[in-house]
Amino acid sequence: MLALVKAEAGPGLRLETVPEPQIGINDVLIRVRRTGICGTDLHIESWDPWAQKTIVPPLIIGHEFVGEIVDVGSNVADFRAGDIVSGEGHVVCGRCRHCLAGRRHLCANTIGLGVGRDGCFAELVSLPMTNVWHHAPGVPEEVAAIFDPFGNAVHTALAFPVLGEDVLVTGAGPIGLMAIAVARHAGARFVVASELNPYRRALALRMGAHVAIDPRETNLHDVQAQLGMTEGFDVALEMSGNADALRGATDNMAHGGSIAMLGIPTADISLDLTKLVFKMLTLRGIYGREMYETWYKMTVMLQSGLDITPAITHRFSFREHEAAFATARSGDSGKVIMDWTDA
Numbered sequence: 001m002l003a004l005v006k007a008e009a010g011p012g013l014r015l016e017t018v019p020e021p022q023i024g025i026n027d028v029l030i031r032v033r034r035t036g037i038c039g040t041d042l043h044i045e046s047w048d049p050w051a052q053k054t055i056v057p058p059l060i061i062g063h064e065f066v067g068e069i070v071d072v073g074s075n076v077a078d079f080r081a082g083d084i085v086s087g088e089g090h091v092v093c094g095r096c097r098h099c100l101a102g103r104r105h106l107c108a109n110t111i112g113l114g115v116g117r118d119g120c121f122a123e124l125v126s127l128p129m130t131n132v133w134h135h136a137p138g139v140p141e142e143v144a145a146i147f148d149p150f151g152n153a154v155h156t157a158l159a160f161p162v163l164g165e166d167v168l169v170t171g172a173g174p175i176g177l178m179a180i181a182v183a184r185h186a187g188a189r190f191v192v193a194s195e196l197n198p199y200r201r202a203l204a205l206r207m208g209a210h211v212a213i214d215p216r217e218t219n220l221h222d223v224q225a226q227l228g229m230t231e232g233f234d235v236a237l238e239m240s241g242n243a244d245a246l247r248g249a250t251d252n253m254a255h256g257g258s259i260a261m262l263g264i265p266t267a268d269i270s271l272d273l274t275k276l277v278f279k280m281l282t283l284r285g286i287y288g289r290e291m292y293e294t295w296y297k298m299t300v301m302l303q304s305g306l307d308i309t310p311a312i313t314h315r316f317s318f319r320e321h322e323a324a325f326a327t328a329r330s331g332d333s334g335k336v337i338m339d340w341t342d343a
């Protein structure tokens with residue numbers, strides 16, 4: 001089969017013919033239809049310091065996909081050939097304290113699809129049945145392809161109650177964009193996006209943000225005044241990993257406010273913690289998705305009218321992977337999809 005492979009330690013990816021994955025008795029074999037490109041894939045492609053210490057080539061990369069089941073192991077009763085499914089990209093151990101308690105997102109032994117095991121940028125991918133999600137009828141295929149990052153957005157946006165609250169989203173990359181729509185859908189009063197890139201600020205408004213600012217030009221205190229806010233933001237969703245963004249959020253929170261932090265800092269961040277103390281803020285890290293409460297919430301929010309499709313801006317054949325990666329890297333894009341149906 002064809003697969004997009006990190007063949008050796010160093011920059012770049014190669015489209016190669018590789019053996020088809022074998023499945024065990026508890027596994028599901030899926031023919032990949034569409035995939036999303038994530039920042040993780042860009043890190044692996046460019047072979048940055050994180051990739052150098054994390055990835056062992058050769059590796060098929062990619063973890064965001066939708067596909068059709070072609071085969072199941074002998075223990076698998078709930079899935080059958082022809083089902084349209086996505087995969088949860090975190091393969092957990094199933095045996096630790098948290099796994100046994102049903103808190104699988106807290107498993108410390110998590111292995112990432114396309115990071116610690118062969119991923120989905122391929123004609124076929126194999127996953128344990130416990131990582132496979134049946135799509136409800138009517139979920140558009142491109143949306144199904146990005147349930148993994150959509151789940152990051154939902155997990156973060158619903159980490160704290162947003163009904164009637166004022167929400168700040170720092171970073172309007174693909175995940176921040178989806179989080180804006182989720183916060184609106186979940187009943188936030190005002191959703192303010194802070195983002196450096198003008199293309200993404202425009203998308204933020206399309207996703208439902210009331211205001212989208214460039215933090216280098218507009219002060220969030222002024223935005224609060226414009227909107228008639230008096231207390232500060234109740235909830236912030238940190239979606240950039242940037243130190244200034246986190247500090248800006250901390251400065252603009254209401255007393256008792258909560259910050260859900262998905263963005264992964266690429267360097268140490270210094271923060272004036274006296275603000276956390278005196279404002280009695282909560283800062284919570286968010287990793288992955290809750291298995292499978294987040295997936296359930298994604299599905300039912302789509303069924304009750306949530307629309308995340310404006311966050312999907314570009315489509316390529318997998319054969320044009322270089323152009324697809326360049327588009328994702330440019331920043332002048334939302335989610336970039338690769339189509340594998342002509343493999």
Ligand code: NAD
Nearest residue numbers: 171173174175194195239240241242245263264286287288
């Ligand atoms: P992205 O890199 O495409 O988007 C980040 C955005 O933040 C960019 O558009 C950038 O312009 C903006 N930004 C940078 N500095 C800023 C600042 N000072 N103020 C406002 N905006 C600023 O990333 P993404 O794919 O949307 O993912 C969002 C974040 O979540 C990334 O940091 C990513 O590494 C992280 N992530 C975390 C998890 C997890 O499980 N915790 C999973 C996936 C991604």
Ligand code: ZN
Nearest residue numbers: 093096099107
């Ligand atoms: Zn575990």
